[in-house]
Amino acid sequence: MQILRKLGQAAIVGAALAMVVACGSDGGSSSSTSAENPGTDDAASAVTEAKGGECERLTKSEVEAVIGPNDGGQHDYALGGCIWTATSGAKDGLVEAISATVLPKAQYEAVAEVGEQVSGSADGATYDTIHGELWFPCKSDFCGIKVNISDPDKRKEVALRLGKILQDRV
Incomplete structure (x- = not known):
């Protein structure tokens, strides 16, 4: 599937x-x-x-605080938006990355890994633990943050923090 x-x-x-x-x-x-x-x-x-x-939705310092030195952001062909990939190589077998996306509802419904309702972010926000994805309504669209870092215990906190930043900029 x-x-x-x-x-x-x-x-x-x-x-x-x-x-x-x-x-x-x-x-x-x-x-x-x-x-x-x-x-x-x-x-x-x-x-x-x-x-x-x-790729201007998050600043260089905001991304570096999470994944360290990175490629400066590239178009994310999987989710749309921008993906910043760490340039330091794999950490615990994983190349760390952050994605920020704003999608119209139809595209959101086609690609988002929608998890459970979550507090600490926008009304109607959902977080998927397996994929580290936070999605929430923003204006007439949907915003998403995907946190692909080696420490699974920090993914949700990072997603919520970056989601608040993204929400203020859309």
């Missing part, structure tokens, strides 16, 4: 990427450029702008 869910997630992300590329392309007959970035393709600019906004 989990494999089917992951394949479904990959299909959603693939379709979204195909739409971004298709919408920014004129079929290859000529190169379109952005006014802010002369000489660049519109689709590439759109992806770059989206990544920048996604």
Whole structure:
């Protein structure tokens, strides 16, 4: 069942990427450029702008406080949003990472590992212990924090703390 869910997630992300590329392309007959970035393709600019906004939801120091030195954040193709991955290598066999995501309800329902109701965060928040995921309503969307760290006893506390930060910035 989990494999089917992951394949479904990959299909959603693939379709979204195909739409971004298709919408920014004129079929290859000529190169379109952005006014802010002369000489660049519109689709590439759109992806770059989206990544920048996604990865600015948490600061460098907020992420480093949890996982240490990291890659600065990359687009998270599994959940959407941004994923910061530790550059220090595996810790107890796990490469630590933090994900921050804001999704429309339909996408949220397709990818979120929804756990049990949890207090200490936004109303309606849920936390899944197995995956270290906190999800909560934020404005008209859903926000998610996934904490993939080697100390399972600290995942929930970190997710709640980062969730409050994300909630204030969306």
